[in-house]
Amino acid sequence: MLKYEAFFPADSCAAVVVAAGASSRMGGGEPKQYQTLGGKSVLQWSVETMLQCENIAVVVVVVAPGQKARVAGLLPADDRILLVEGGASRTESVRNGLAALAGRPPTKVLIHDAARPGLSLAVLEELISALDTADAAAPALPMTDAVKSTTTGAVHSIPRDGLVRVQTPQAFRWSAIANAYDNASAAVDDLALVEASGARVVLTPGRPELMKITHAEDLAIVEKLISAPAPHTSAMRIGTGFDVHGFEPGDAVILCGVRIPHTKKLQGHSDADAGWHALTDAILGAAALGDIGDHFPPSDPQWKGANSLVFLKHAVKLAADRGLKVVNADITLLCEKPKIAPHRDAMRVATAEALGIDLSCVSVKATTTEKLGFLGREEGIAAQAVVLLAG
């Protein structure tokens, strides 16, 4: 009995990592899977990422004959790793890897080349969930260069519409791949073996950092790509907002959630809190979700006299639904009167509470326009806001 069988659940996923090649195009020396990249071996990168994936129950690493002890020394001591010897060709090596699983087959299997160390959990999860509705899946990138054919001796162009570059891991429902290798001699890739059988194949997003190390100079390129922050895992978005409300007779204005006694009030359908309206627009702007008028039309009677806290909290929630959180906010209020300074800290507290962030991340400033323009003539109050969202 293979040692992984004890904890291999009935419906689960296994991975086969092929690391048996001799790297003939690397210019001699150490095969690429043993070369050092960012402080560890190329092989270690993929295997460690797979071990982090909760859905992968066992990782079969196919190594060149006689290399088991060496590879065991490179990889973490983990019961989920199974070392298998490969053959003379990649096809033979994959066949051996799959054979190691055949005794108690998983539902899904991923086949990956160790020469693609830039593997991420996101790529694995996208592939595994794609198999819920497909027989096979692989990450692919669009072609961006012009494509030419040289097979006839002359150079001629091939339309690149619909052409993609396919990477690994390539993922399969076990039933789709189990027998495909029985009679296979050589194939372009694992996917090619199931395409002809009418299997439903889907493509998931590829990644530049998942490029294959083929030549010696590729190591430095992959090292750079792996260490660069991945744009799909962290995003920073900035947004601005601006608002103006005119005065009408009254006894107080509401700014940034704080009521300030005054000889006038601000005119508006809601509570006319220009500060929080500008802030709401800044959040919607950073998330590219339109503006406050799109979400709370002034024509809608339900927003008459509304507390602008409702607008602000709604914008925060819409951003959160897209994985974005407010990092900090900076609001500037522009008016001659009332004096803002005595109320500034109360505004910061109310705003920090509404955004659910620390007080130190909220700024409220005030300025006049030196008695110029409509603000100088005390006809109204303007506000502008800048926010940073991060995901």
Ligand code: MG
């Ligand atoms: Mg407004």
